Amino acid sequence: MAKPKILLVDDTKLILELEKSFLKVSNVDVITAGDGVAALELVRKDAPDLIFMDVNMPLMDGITCCRLLKSDPFLSAIPVVMLTTLGNDEDRQRAHEAGCNDFLTKPVDRRLFLDMARKYTDAVDRRDPRIPCQIPVLFLLDGSPVGAHALDIGDGGLFLASREEVQPDQELRLALFLETEQAPLLELKGRVAWVNREGKRVHAGLPTGFGVELIEPAQWQADELKRFIEAARSAQP
Template sequence: MNASSSILLVDESKIFLTIEKQFLRTALATLHEAHSAAAALTLCRERLPHLVYIAYELPGQNGAEFCRMLKQEPKLSRIPVIVICEESRPDQVAASQRAGCNGVLVKPLDRLRFLEVGRSFLVGIRELRRSCMVTVRYRGKPGDFTTRGLDIGSGGLFLDSSDHPPLGEVLRLQIQLCRPGGKGPWIEATGAVAWINTRERPGKPSHPPGFGVRFTDMNVQDSGLLSDYLAGLERGGEKV
């Protein structure tokens, strides 16, 4: 990932484009924008962006039609396209998927979900991570465990533990979004062990022994609670 990476944002609304650019303010990429499918296709031919976020509803051709045309051009077909559909419009989602899009988002946009989907195609979209101290229960193959989470983001968290499951093991997680002993809400997620930190081989010397978990599934309600919690940490609303 380098400074030559680029992201194209397509929406006729300048307000939505401003919101999306704010979401991507820490991305290691150049941001381009277009206001129609035709303009977006022209820009793709000229600039070959590494990722496209495009609104479904546009003047002229819609986001699904743009995606279909882009995927038909060999030079452009590998560009990932994320279509942003209107709320409660499963027909838009279905049309976008038939057109070959790589991902779908639904308005109103959730910042963490927006970044999470984009990050799966472009690693330069940074994940907001915050130091924390939360209670985590997890279920793995040997049984149930309770430990502390020491940093958390939209894509995963780090668990303080001298024992660790093997890399790749899938865990069921329950996370209380507050300091131990507090009254914060519990959320649930599924995650996979992504990396391990040991005293002998510390991947991150600043961290104690433990392991990192990458979230693989979380329902919309719990994702919203996590977003609110992270926003509170970003504002300094909870001492960690």
């Protein structure tokens, strides 16, 4: 069976690369276009299962492209998610009138992007690949540093073994040293994604604690995490 195909349309290459990275562990084929004209050509040649499209682009903007897609009886059933600027209600209204199915706001949040993609195809995996570890971590809770241990880590998040009371969506500041040659100190922002409570565990194979999704790490931090994960993975039997 062919993989579901997702089309990403944006004139900013950095945004396209970011969205592609969100989908890297999913069982989908990802194609990209830099404007509405190229997107329309791709869709007519080989229709995707889902489209994420920016509003403002050269040659043909996303709203015009969406309107043309939704007016074509052979293409109108393809879900189109429009990316709009925060607070730009006019763009949302125009996109809604063009027939788009949903909206996301820029800058794109990884969790919201994957939740939206998952709404239209169950081939999208919202998790990032993790490796087991034993890394001491400090995080701030009500202004006080608290110690914990990361038991797994990926470039999108980690699991902290801890009995501290936290809530889903609570934002945290974390600090940890990676076990690499340079041993860099990473000071990261994160969001509690889920909680393993005593007697009510989301993941039975893990102890009391919580999963943390990292929020916009700096590029050098993301690079260090990637190097650490790749080295650990290559060392596994």
